[in-house]
Amino acid sequence: EPPLLEVEHLTVDVPGADGPVRIIDDVSFSMQAGTTTGLIGESGSGKTMTAMAVLGLLPPGSTTGGSIRFRGRDLLSMNEDERRKVRGREISMIFQDPLAALNPTQRIGKQVGEILRANGSSRAEAQRTAVALLDRAGIPDPAARADDYPHQFSGGMRQRAMVALALAGTPQLILADEPTTALDVTVQARILDLLRSLRDNEGTAMLLVSHDLRVMAHVADHLVVMYAGRVAERGPARELLRRPKHPYTRALVHSVPSVSAKSAIADPLPGAPANPRARPTGCAFHPRCPMARDICRDVDPALLEVGPGRRSACHFAEEVPA
Ligand code: SF4
Numbered sequence: 001e002p003p004l005l006e007v008e009h010l011t012v013d014v015p016g017a018d019g020p021v022r023i024i025d026d027v028s029f030s031m032q033a034g035t036t037t038g039l040i041g042e043s044g045s046g047k048t049m050t051a052m053a054v055l056g057l058l059p060p061g062s063t064t065g066g067s068i069r070f071r072g073r074d075l076l077s078m079n080e081d082e083r084r085k086v087r088g089r090e091i092s093m094i095f096q097d098p099l100a101a102l103n104p105t106q107r108i109g110k111q112v113g114e115i116l117r118a119n120g121s122s123r124a125e126a127q128r129t130a131v132a133l134l135d136r137a138g139i140p141d142p143a144a145r146a147d148d149y150p151h152q153f154s155g156g157m158r159q160r161a162m163v164a165l166a167l168a169g170t171p172q173l174i175l176a177d178e179p180t181t182a183l184d185v186t187v188q189a190r191i192l193d194l195l196r197s198l199r200d201n202e203g204t205a206m207l208l209v210s211h212d213l214r215v216m217a218h219v220a221d222h223l224v225v226m227y228a229g230r231v232a233e234r235g236p237a238r239e240l241l242r243r244p245k246h247p248y249t250r251a252l253v254h255s256v257p258s259v260s261a262k263s264a265i266a267d268p269l270p271g272a273p274a275n276p277r278a279r280p281t282g283c284a285f286h287p288r289c290p291m292a293r294d295i296c297r298d299v300d301p302a303l304l305e306v307g308p309g310r311r312s313a314c315h316f317a318e319e320v321p322a
Pocket of ligand 1: 283285286287296
């Protein structure tokens with residue numbers, strides 16, 4: 001089956017004081033329908049920018065290279081009109097801050113209904129389906145809550161309302177950027193279970209952006225670990241978390257005890273995240289890498305195959321300890 005989304009050699013340059021800065025550099029990955037891919041990395045790693053490129057929502061003045069094919073069509077070469085259509089219907093988004101996505105002056109049910117109307121439902125149908133969607137997003141008493149305004153919802157309920165809104169377009173792909181960071185742990189877990197059941201029951205693919213490895217371990221089938229605008233490592237989530245083949249992934253895993261389960265204490269990542277505007281020579285991770293050797297300072301490691309479906313950009317991928 002051809003991939004649902006295929007990102008190939010993506011580059012993004014943004015304007016800087018001394019000319020364009022490459023903040024995404026040769027990023028490639030693909031995802032199948034009905035699967036969840038997690039983009040993980042610290043701030044500045046380029047994970048959000050990669051997601052924004054998929055949505056066609058890059059900062060003004062950015063230029064792109066490579067391709068992002070969604071169901072065979074290149075999103076990067078579409079005009080803004082075509083892209084907006086794809087964004088409203090085939091690709092939906094869930095943001096960190098639901099208030100930014102919800103209209104404060106409109107009842108929740110109506111907001112969901114309007115998307116359904118725009119996709120061809122009659123008024124009565126839209127009303128019915130809106131309530132069903134709120135129900136599916138896990139909002140109790142959905143018929144009554146449909147008449148509420150966003151400010152009458154708690155944070156967790158707003159997040160659910162946003163999920164209902166995202167579902168109204170019957171998307172093939174949902175893009176979620178840190179969808180649970182603002183929520184407490186129990187609500188987080190419920191939203192994640194909801195996202196997971198969408199994948200299982202509706203076959204909705206999800207591109208999840210997060211710095212939180214626990215979230216990823218919970219929902220992602222595949223992971224793309226980003227560092228300084230490039231892919232450090234990618235592969236099936238479980239194997240990748242269990243046996244990282246890049247020292248950066250390993251450091252991430254060990255910074256969250258409940259993910260590694262190898263030690264009870266968290267080992268915080270040393271040093272500061274790489275700044276794509278001041279990229280270290282050779283391997284960008286070398287100033288922070290416990291395994292760095294001379295070659296790492298000079299030679300930029302290529303992203304090579306290191307196992308079935310796995311790639312790592314480390315000269316010593318096979319020597320990374322568990
Ligand atoms: Fe560390 Fe060298 Fe591998 Fe980079 S290439 S991650 S510096 S061992």
